Amino acid sequence: MDKFIIGKKRANVASVSDCEARPSVSGAVFLTKWKKTFMETGFSNWKKRVEKLNAHEALGYHREAVLKFKSLKSNVNVFSQISKEKLTQMKENRACLLKIISSLRYLAVQRVAIPGRTDETSNFDNLLRLRCEDNQLLLIWLQRETYKWTSHDVQNEILGILSHKLPRKLLEDIKSAEYLAIIADETTDMANKEQFSICIRFVDVSLEIEEYFLGLYSIQSNTAKALFDIIINILRRFDLPTSNCRGQCFDAQCFDGSANMAGLYKGVQANFMEMEKRSMFVHYLAHCLNLTLQDTVKAVPECRNALNVMKDLIHFVIDSPKRLDLFAHLEVDASANLKPLCPTSEVTSKCQDIDVDSSTLPRIRKVPKKYDDSINLSVETFTEVCDKYRRLYYETMDTSISFLESRFKTQPFMSVNQSEQFLLDIDKEHLLLHRSMFHEIIQSSDSANTSSLDDIVKYLQQENHLFDLQSELVKFMCVVLTIPVTSCTVERSFSCLRRVKTYLRSITRQDRLNIIALLNAHTDESMKLDLDAICDEFICKNDLRRSTFAIKN
Known part of the structure; x- marks a missing residue:
């Protein structure tokens, strides 16, 4: 209240003398819109006097009225003072525009959704309001009724630049x-x-x-x-x-x-x-190797069947929360978690401290009688278990080498x-x-x-x-x-x-x-972009922006 000059007091109503003297300042015309509260009708809402008077002090027409009133008393050229004030205002507007551009860049780089369900709940508006806590100019800018330059079209244009x-x-x-x-x-x-x-x-x-x-x-x-x-x-x-x-x-x-x-x-x-x-x-090339392993597994029935059994066992456990919880209590290694088995992944079997029966040779099956006797069907027999797995190992390796050669x-x-x-x-x-x-x-x-x-x-x-x-x-x-x-x-x-x-x-x-x-x-390159150049390109799009924001270069 002390920094305001009260021009009139009548019926518990106050007005600011500088603003009220507007019509008498050499017939000058205000460049900014003005309201009648402090200039004609007077202010009477004393419950919110501090908030309203501080807001009025930051308004453009009040600052313009004070400038013109001081210029009138000191016999200084009003138009030169207006030019300086306009230039200062344009620089402040440019600083607010840079905040808007940097906020959009931050949300895009961090892949955060820019819009929201409504404009008031969008991440973009919330971020700007958060930055207003440390920037008074941006707070004044967002309190404007028109031409805030934060619409969806402006956002798309800035992102395009x-x-x-x-x-x-x-x-x-x-x-x-x-x-x-x-x-x-x-x-x-x-x-x-x-x-x-x-x-x-x-x-x-x-x-x-x-x-x-x-x-x-x-x-x-x-x-x-x-x-x-x-x-x-x-x-x-x-x-x-x-x-x-x-x-x-x-x-x-x-x-x-x-x-x-x-x-x-x-x-x-x-x-x-x-x-x-x-x-x-x-x-x-990595995909070629992946396809080679997949073709090998499909070509060797024993490998295919073994991987299918392991895959079914894994899904049997992870598809049920109860079985998965039971498996968690049986784990020995705390870092081991069941994951879906990929048919082309390398599988390593570790059987330690588990009572598993040793491998045995399969039972020799007789040739079905429905086949003609003229057909010579020979059944491969093994005398030892190691011979069976040795043959399986050689078959797998030969098949893998064959597919590797065909792919590479x-x-x-x-x-x-x-x-x-x-x-x-x-x-x-x-x-x-x-x-x-x-x-x-x-x-x-x-x-x-x-x-x-x-x-x-x-x-x-x-x-x-x-x-x-x-x-x-x-x-x-x-x-x-x-x-x-x-x-x-x-x-x-x-x-x-x-x-x-x-x-x-x-x-x-x-x-x-x-x-x-x-x-x-390209996060690093995006953060190194020259925001001043982007701001200048945005301002030069039309005359209204050139008259609102200052151009650096």
Whole structure:
């Protein structure tokens, strides 16, 4: 009350003299809206006098009236004072807008739902109200009746700017590399929609391997032509030339090898090879090993039956809460928990301190009489139990080796056949010369250990002066390291998809889903984005924003 100048007192009613003097300030027009309470009718709600007077002090028309009244007394140019006040107000508005943008970025990076059941219960509004406790300007901003810049359309626009800034930053690193590889895969989200994930693998100037996730794209058809068109459109959208592609790694969630991806004649990799012959196709090697074990188990009846029995026993226990509780009391190792058995998992049997009968030979069964005597049916017999399991072991190993060769036999031949295509980018004579020089350097160095490709890379990274001396060798190393062998980055994007698009958020639009997935997958890069540049881009959209917020750059 002391800091207010009471202009009138009548019938227990008060008004502020500076505000009441508004019409007499040289006929000046107020730039902000004003209310009649403190200017004409007077204030009489004395129970809330402190709260109302503090709120009135923070209002724009009160500050403008005080400024004009002081300027009138001191004979200072009113318009220059108004300009300074306007500029100060625009800077404060910009600070509030930065708080709004940073709050949206935080929710997206932490994959927290932005909207709520109502606007008042949304996580975005609750976060802003929480930040008001430490920021008086933001509290005043949210108390405005109009133009708070927190609507759903504004949120989508800010998130769109964030999603455009982040890929630009990622593409700067990708385009700095000479070669790149494509890693792609498809999956189904919670809404039973097909999502196609794209990642780019490249090697930077220090021979460090990087894999960047570029987004999720909804597909209507999973044919080879449709998937190929999507990949080409994405490369063109990000201005990535196919001539720099040296590797493809495709996988799928069903069908062994995914014919639409890995088809030899009409698959995605075949269409890509027609466009760029130097791009080597690599099927997900870990998946190949997984399929090999699965085929082996199916081909050997004894292994299949043993795993089926174990699988049924596990489900017999975990499907009943009573049996699971009983099993918990019988556990010896507290860290051992029953989990559903995967047919391709490695199973280790440990029978310790358990009274189990020793293995015996099965009973020899007679040949059924219904078969013709002309058919020679020989029944395999064993004299000892170890002979039976030895035969089973050899059968399992032979079957595994056979499937391993069928799954992996084409990889070495493919590498040898296409190595000539790689050398089209490299001077063969200089490569051989640099290779000989590198061998001499390694032999002269006592501490160098180059027993593997990883050792060579580490040595080149330590002796970075060799990058200029061994340019062709470094270029060849970049090509080799660019070729992908797994699709782990794409699989991690599927994990991100399951965290972002949950059952409670199953109706999320594709553009919002892609934005949040990008920001969440690249957390470190998202937190390093320049919010001032994002704020300037948002302000420059229309004239109203330019007159409300200050532009930094």
